[in-house]
Amino acid sequence: VQLVESGGGLVQAGGSLRLSCEASGFALDDNNYIFARYRQDPEKEGEGVSASSGVAAFSSAESRIYYEASVKGRVSVYHDDAKNLVNLQLNNVKHDDAATYYCAMNGGTHIAIGSRAMHRPDRYRLWGRGIRVTVSS
Secondary structure, three states: OEEEEEEOEEEEOOOOEEEEEEEEOOOHHHOOEEEEEEEEOHHHOOOOOOHHHEEEEEEOOOOEEEEOOOOOOOEEEEEEHHHOEEEEEEOOOOHHHOEEEEEEEEEOOOOOOOOHHHHOHHHOOEEOOOEEEEEEO
8 A cells, every 4th residue: 555646846936736646555435534745845854744744634534625824725635536546736836835745644544624633744654755846936
C-alpha cells in the first residue's frame, strides 16, 4: 500500500497547479478515509512535517473539507474514488506557496475534520514521497 504523487514542478506566480495523490493497494471507494496535504517550506527541508503545515484535508466519512487560511479561496480538493485519486488544485499561486507538498492518508479510523487529530502528522499511516513546487515570477 502506498501513495503515489504527481503534478507540481515549476509554476508561474498567478497560475494554477494540481497535485494528485493516488492510493495504490487501498480502494478509496471501499473504505472511509481521511486525506491531508501538508507542505514544507524550502528552508525547512530535512525537518519533520509539523502539524501547522497542513493546507487541506478531506474526510470521506463526513464529506467535509478543511482548508488552511492561507490557501482558502484559492484551493479545492476533489476525489475520484473510482480512480483512487485525491487531487488538490491551487489557483492564483503565490511565491509563498513554493514548498514540498506531501499527501497523507489514513483509512479505517475516523478522524474528524477540524479536530486536533486532523492536524497531527502522526495520525496518518500512509505518506507520499513529497513533490516539489517552485514558483517563478
